[in-house]
Amino acid sequence: xxxxxxxxxxxxxxxxxxxxxxxxxxxxxxxxxxxxxxxxxxxxxxxxxxxxxxxxxxxxxxxxxxxxxxxxxxxxxxxxxxxxxxxxxxxxxxxxxxxxxxxxxxxxxxxxxxxxxxxxxxxxxxxxxxxxxxxxxxxxxxxxxxxxxxxxxxxxxxxxxxxxxxxxxxxxxxxxxxxxxxxxxxxxxxxxxxxxxxxxxxxxxxxxxxxxxxxxxxxxxxxxxxxxxxxxxxxxxxxxxxxxxxxxxxxxxxxxxxxxxxxxxxxxxxxxxxxxxxxxxxxxxxxxxxxxxxxxxxxxxxxxxxxxxxxxxxxxxxxxxxxxxxxxxxxxxxxxxxxxxxxxxxxxxxxxx
Amino acid sequence: xxxxxxxxxxxxxxxxxxxxxxxxxxxxxxxxxxxxxxxxxxxxxxxxxxxxxxxxxxxxxxxxxxxxxxxxxxxxxxxxxxxxxxxxxxxxxxxxxxxxxxxxxxxxxxxxxxxxxxxxxxxx
Numbered sequence: 001x002x003x004x005x006x007x008x009x010x011x012x013x014x015x016x017x018x019x020x021x022x023x024x025x026x027x028x029x030x031x032x033x034x035x036x037x038x039x040x041x042x043x044x045x046x047x048x049x050x051x052x053x054x055x056x057x058x059x060x061x062x063x064x065x066x067x068x069x070x071x072x073x074x075x076x077x078x079x080x081x082x083x084x085x086x087x088x089x090x091x092x093x094x095x096x097x098x099x100x101x102x103x104x105x106x107x108x109x110x111x112x113x114x115x116x117x118x119x120x121x122x123x124x125x126x127x128x129x130x131x132x133x134x135x136x137x138x139x140x141x142x143x144x145x146x147x148x149x150x151x152x153x154x155x156x157x158x159x160x161x162x163x164x165x166x167x168x169x170x171x172x173x174x175x176x177x178x179x180x181x182x183x184x185x186x187x188x189x190x191x192x193x194x195x196x197x198x199x200x201x202x203x204x205x206x207x208x209x210x211x212x213x214x215x216x217x218x219x220x221x222x223x224x225x226x227x228x229x230x231x232x233x234x235x236x237x238x239x240x241x242x243x244x245x246x247x248x249x250x251x252x253x254x255x256x257x258x259x260x261x262x263x264x265x266x267x268x269x270x271x272x273x274x275x276x277x278x279x280x281x282x283x284x285x286x287x288x289x290x291x292x293x294x295x296x297x298x299x300x301x302x303x304x305x306x307x308x309x310x311x312x313x314x315x316x317x318x319x320x321x322x323x324x325x326x327x328x329x330x331x332x333x334x335x336x337x338x339x340x341x342x343x344x345x346x347x348x349x350x351x352x353x
Numbered sequence: 354x355x356x357x358x359x360x361x362x363x364x365x366x367x368x369x370x371x372x373x374x375x376x377x378x379x380x381x382x383x384x385x386x387x388x389x390x391x392x393x394x395x396x397x398x399x400x401x402x403x404x405x406x407x408x409x410x411x412x413x414x415x416x417x418x419x420x421x422x423x424x425x426x427x428x429x430x431x432x433x434x435x436x437x438x439x440x441x442x443x444x445x446x447x448x449x450x451x452x453x454x455x456x457x458x459x460x461x462x463x464x465x466x467x468x469x470x471x472x473x474x475x476x477x
Contacts, residue, residue: 044383132386195433198455204442266473326390333397336462337470343456344474 032061073119131226140230147274151282160218173216173246198339219247224261225271254299308338362402
């Protein structure tokens with residue numbers, strides 16, 4: 001099954017031994033005389049990974065003084081999807097070097113010898129990624145301007161194309177991103193003991209309506225409200241790169257606009273924050289490429305199916321992996337929402353044919 | 354044995370209202386998301402108690418009508434397998450029958466899990 005249980009992860013990071021090991025590691029990795037951990041606490045959000053605020057006091061060396069980092073590490077159980085921390089760190093370094101708005105990557109510990117599991121540090125950027133507050137317009141400034149800015153940033157990400165030595169971790173791109181996704185989803189459904197007839201229905205639709213392949217670009221893979229940071233001035237950073245891959249740029253667009261990521265603000269089709277036109281406008285202006293609504297619609301069907309599969313896997317972290325997370329358990333009850341969306345989208349598409 | 358009243362669904366309803374109306378405002382903002390999750394879990398449990406087996410029974414009945422009888426779990430597997438094999442690909446009455454069945458099952462699941470989502474989709 002997809003869920004992987006990591007017993008070693010029962011030790012939490014705020015355990016004194018972890019803090020001491022972390023402080024010693026930071027000192028070894030710097031030219032400081034000493035490093036003290038002043039603050040270490042789990043940040044809210046993040047069902048796939050844990051993000052910890054880490055405030056460290058460096059004594060001497062190039063980082064002398066108080067440094068604020070985010071420590072990103074695996075959750076207790078893993079989904080069995082996406083990049084590991086070393087892979088995500090490599091992507092983060094590459095996109096940071098390309099000038100994409102991301103937190104500065106600082107260092108990676110991939111061996112798991114310091115805190116019992118791999119982790120990396122990034123510079124802490126102030127702001128919030130809390131989707132309900134962004135969707136409600138409480139934070140992030142003008143929502144249409146934010147959507148336009150997000151469209152532009154996504155277009156800049158999509159300018160990164162293979163081959164790139166620093167992104168070797170992503171492997172070779174597939175010739176047809178849609179067929180690759182279909183094969184992944186089919187594998188999941190074939191391997192499941194539980195029947196998902198609506199998912200099977202959607203998969204058939206996806207097989208019969210797949211768009212012509214386009215040259216691959218770097219896709220964020222989870223570009224949505226909740227995975228970007230905002231401050232009073234608008235967009236502050238794009239977060240959570242664990243699903244980055246070479247793919248079809250319209251997959252990111254479909255994912256962003258998918259109803260499952262509008263957080264109840266269904267009428268604002270671009271991530272629950274603005275009409276599609278604002279997001280599309282920013283993307284098109286930056287990329288010079290017009291978004292084809294039919295292709296975007298195709299990838300929204302794929303998004304709903306992918307979301308359904310992720311919801312099942314998240315739920316299984318509770319049912320099989322043993323995590324005691326109400327949030328993960330409730331995600332399992334969202335499967336029917338994805339199913340309804342799949343029925344609505346595929347039916348609307350057939351009505352147009 | 355007859356249980357004392359109120360029943361579990363009513364208790365959950367009252368507990369959820371207390372949580373949302375009286376407790377939530379006194380909790381820090383960082384815990385408001387937890388409150389929403391707890392209230393959502395309570396609401397699902399309450400609806401499951403209220404509906405009992407009625408929704409599952411209607412799905413089972415629809416599957417039995419479609420296939421002419423059989424175990425519901427096995428019929429769901431059969432439905433998934435038939436769709437996977439392409440048996441419902443061709444436009445026509447058979448495809449539309451299956452589509453209606455999928456709609457019915459999905460709507461019934463949402464009546465328990467998230468009726469607001471149905472309402473927001475224009476489905477009552």
